[in-house]
Amino acid sequence: GSGGGGGGATSPASAASDTESGVFSVESEVCAEHDSELDWFCATEQKLICSLCANAGPCREHGVAPLARRVGVVRNQLVDVCEKIQLQALDIEKFIQQTLTAKEQKLQASA
Incomplete structure (x- = not known):
């Protein structure tokens, strides 16, 4: 799913977080x-x-794959998400700059 809470859930139903962290564990x-x-x-x-x-x-009978392949898929998804976030950050910075410039121009015009 998208989003998610991190945190110290202790119910057996939330054991997926333990499994996910295992993907990246050294041992x-x-x-x-x-x-x-x-x-x-x-x-x-x-x-x-x-x-x-x-x-x-x-x-x-399930959908199974070698872990190395799954790690590659997840890595690619992470790279895609990071690129989207970086683009959004640039858009936000541009918007802030434009807003500040417009406000400064209004202040100078009214002074």
């Missing part, structure tokens, strides 16, 4: 069921899984 996490590295992403369940879960386990 490799391990599948509790297969004791294998979590190097795949299940889009259906929105969580990290191991290759055994992806190919023969509970997620074999």
